Amino acid sequence: MALVFHRAQLAVPVACMLILGCVLPLAVLVVFSVFEVDLDAFTLVPAFSGQSWVQMFTNPVFAFLIGKAVVSGAGTAMLAGFIGYPIAVSMTRLPVLWKGVGSIVLLTPLYTGEIVRIYAWRVVLGSEGLVNAALKWFGVIDEPLKFLLFSPFTTHLVLLYNNLPFMVLAIWISAELIDKRLIEAARDLGARPIDAFFKVILPLTTPGLAVGVFTVFALAAGDMMTPSLLGGTSGATPMAMIDNLFGTAFDWPLASALSLSLLVILFAFATGFVTILLRFDGARAVFRRGAL
Amino acid sequence: MAGSGISRREVLAGIAAGAASGMFGSLSSAKAAVSEMVWATWDSNGHPEYIAAFEAQTGVKVKLSYLSSEDAQFAALKTGTASDWDMINPSLNGSWRYIKAGLLEEIDMAKIPNAAKMYDVFKTTPKVLDASGKQFAVPYLWGLNPIVYRKDKFESEPDYTTLFNEKYKGQLAMRDYALESIAIAGLVAGVPRDKVFLMETKELAEAKKLLVAQKPLLRTYWQTIGDLTNLFATGEVSCAFSWRVPYDTLKDKLAMGMAKPKAGIMGWCDCFAMPATLSAEKSEIGYKFIDYLLGAEFATQIAKIGNYATTSSIIRDELSKEQQEAIFVDDMDVMKSFMWPVAPENYSEWLKIWNEVKAS
Numbered sequence: 001m002a003l004v005f006h007r008a009q010l011a012v013p014v015a016c017m018l019i020l021g022c023v024l025p026l027a028v029l030v031v032f033s034v035f036e037v038d039l040d041a042f043t044l045v046p047a048f049s050g051q052s053w054v055q056m057f058t059n060p061v062f063a064f065l066i067g068k069a070v071v072s073g074a075g076t077a078m079l080a081g082f083i084g085y086p087i088a089v090s091m092t093r094l095p096v097l098w099k100g101v102g103s104i105v106l107l108t109p110l111y112t113g114e115i116v117r118i119y120a121w122r123v124v125l126g127s128e129g130l131v132n133a134a135l136k137w138f139g140v141i142d143e144p145l146k147f148l149l150f151s152p153f154t155t156h157l158v159l160l161y162n163n164l165p166f167m168v169l170a171i172w173i174s175a176e177l178i179d180k181r182l183i184e185a186a187r188d189l190g191a192r193p194i195d196a197f198f199k200v201i202l203p204l205t206t207p208g209l210a211v212g213v214f215t216v217f218a219l220a221a222g223d224m225m226t227p228s229l230l231g232g233t234s235g236a237t238p239m240a241m242i243d244n245l246f247g248t249a250f251d252w253p254l255a256s257a258l259s260l261s262l263l264v265i266l267f268a269f270a271t272g273f274v275t276i277l278l279r280f281d282g283a284r285a286v287f288r289r290g291a292l
Numbered sequence: 293m294a295g296s297g298i299s300r301r302e303v304l305a306g307i308a309a310g311a312a313s314g315m316f317g318s319l320s321s322a323k324a325a326v327s328e329m330v331w332a333t334w335d336s337n338g339h340p341e342y343i344a345a346f347e348a349q350t351g352v353k354v355k356l357s358y359l360s361s362e363d364a365q366f367a368a369l370k371t372g373t374a375s376d377w378d379m380i381n382p383s384l385n386g387s388w389r390y391i392k393a394g395l396l397e398e399i400d401m402a403k404i405p406n407a408a409k410m411y412d413v414f415k416t417t418p419k420v421l422d423a424s425g426k427q428f429a430v431p432y433l434w435g436l437n438p439i440v441y442r443k444d445k446f447e448s449e450p451d452y453t454t455l456f457n458e459k460y461k462g463q464l465a466m467r468d469y470a471l472e473s474i475a476i477a478g479l480v481a482g483v484p485r486d487k488v489f490l491m492e493t494k495e496l497a498e499a500k501k502l503l504v505a506q507k508p509l510l511r512t513y514w515q516t517i518g519d520l521t522n523l524f525a526t527g528e529v530s531c532a533f534s535w536r537v538p539y540d541t542l543k544d545k546l547a548m549g550m551a552k553p554k555a556g557i558m559g560w561c562d563c564f565a566m567p568a569t570l571s572a573e574k575s576e577i578g579y580k581f582i583d584y585l586l587g588a589e590f591a592t593q594i595a596k597i598g599n600y601a602t603t604s605s606i607i608r609d610e611l612s613k614e615q616q617e618a619i620f621v622d623d624m625d626v627m628k629s630f631m632w633p634v635a636p637e638n639y640s641e642w643l644k645i646w647n648e649v650k651a652s
Contacts, residue, residue: 039640042370042393061651119522128527146462149528150512229519232512236650248363248470249643250370 033256052253065238073221080167088171125149150232167212174208203282210277333381346584384561385634396428397566403579406586414603429563432585437558440534443547451553465532468513470646477502485556503649559630
């Protein structure tokens with residue numbers, strides 16, 4: 001008997017990996033979050049305790065850190081969208097060879113390790129770094145601009161730099177798929193370039209924009225190294241707190257509760273952003289292959 | 293084939309047995325020959341040149357795994373995420389936690405000939421023993437954690453209050469470590485040095501207030517001593533509660549100073565220990581290694597390069613007066629002004645406060 005093979009079956013290995021690599025650890029976190037810790041014996045004690053969840057909801061530090069991650073992720077995604085969009089659309093107009101060169105140049109920063117990039121930023125933005133030295137040399141400043149390094153500005157500048165390629169690539173692929181005849185038709189019917197952009201190009205690239213927003217939001221909100229090593233005293237993140245609770249404090253229940261809360265809230269916000277973007281007519285047209 | 297007296301089954305069985313003995317033989321010899329040991333220690337204790345002689349003598353490669361904090365080391369052992377560590381580095385005052393949790397292998401001091409030359413204060417310390425008197429760790433290196441500063445930017449020698457002084461805003465750094473940072477705030481709040489690691493909720497609240505007020509004055513919290521050295525070298529930081537490494541590394545290039553605050557000097561003593569799960573073969577190499585750490589070669593190397601003293605007097609009399617002063621062994625009474633950081637019973641409260649300070 002011949003085996004009937006459906007395309008959907010190709011997803012089975014990935015589904016298994018997701019279950020093993022994501023759902024099971026999450027289930028473990030749920031269980032750990034209701035356990036207790038015996039700090040005298042340094043052991044996790046199986047229990048059904050709401051202690052860590054009470055701490056989660058009553059200590060404002062956790063809400064503050066999660067809120068900070070959401071704002072940081074959303075701000076970075078928004079800026080990446082504004083800056084990345086023109087770059088992505090410009091790339092569609094390049095000759096094929098230059099598109100290849102452009103994509104390589106775009107991804108070049110990602111080929112270096114994160115820690116290398118972090119120390120490079122310190123050299124560029126430090127008190128005795130390139131930017132301050134240049135500004136001093138031109139007589140623009142007398143004292144170094146301290147806010148350039150170890151501040152929220154630094155954190156978000158570097159988060160934007162690190163994640164911009166993900167936004168540009170997603171929009172670029174979406175823009176490449178636009179049927180150019182639609183733009184020509186709009187122009188033939190009297191639309192100004194700006195109208196053609198807002199009525200044809202932008203709506204049809206919203207799926208790419210949505211993917212970019214989802215990716216950049218998740219990466220920026222979940223980053224730990226950049227805020228920790230470049231954000232100075234403002235570099236506290238929920239990720240660092242989770243690391244501290246799991247490692248140093250041996251408080252696995254609270255760490256689990258914080259991890260789950262962070263996951264749920266980030267997922268809710270990311271889904272909200274993407275849902276809003278995909279409700280635009282253009283996105284619906286792309287998914288329905290032309291039909292609104 | 294029947295006439296030969298060996299059946300096909302016997303031939304096959306012989307081949308299988310031969311293959312099996314060869315395989316298990318090579319396995320057992322691989323197990324016996326330890327070619328590599330992983331030593332979890334501080335980046336300042338484990339420079340490759342310090343241990344080159346040991347590797348040459350034994351043919352065993354010592355792979356270094358650098359620690360970020362004592363707490364992280366304990367947690368890694370406790371949670372089993374450090375299963376590749378063969379030798380570890382608990383502090384003298386933190387050893388009790390490892391011993392109590394049953395994480396360490398008992399140490400037979402008779403297997404360590406160089407232990408005879410240890411200073412009495414370290415040889416007889418009860419802090420590495422369990423309740424029944426069994427020993428689980430061996431002190432091998434000690435020193436003090438000073439305030440390191442740029443002499444050209446400070447008119448007088450700083451003390452702990454300098455780290456909280458608005459005048460030096462943007463030039464200061466503290467270690468991202470609850471135990472020492474909260475203790476320093478406690479000293480500034482007026483808690484006596486013999487009580488600072490016993491602070492209760494009210495005193496901790498005072499310390500927290502100071503640390504929250506200190507936060508805008510800091511350039512950053514430093515994570516590793518290499519990170520702090522880099523911050524001094526690039527002019528980001530002029531004064532920090534530190535280890536002595538930035539002073540030693542940069543003193544020839546910058547006007548570096550090292551202050552020992554009168555309010556209390558943070559002393560430290562590192563111990564050698566082996567995880568309870570270590571194999572007998574690796575334990576034997578571990579004994580050779582701790583004997584090396586207490587011997588003349590390691591003491592000479594680390595005194596000359598790192599400016600640290602081992603717990604052994606083995607090379608003390610061969611050092612010049614200046615060399616003795618540099619590593620604080622000219623007058624052993626210096627230890628009388630030491631505070632030995634020790635994780636208190638209410639340490640989880642300390643950690644909670646530190647997290648709140650950083651998130652404030």
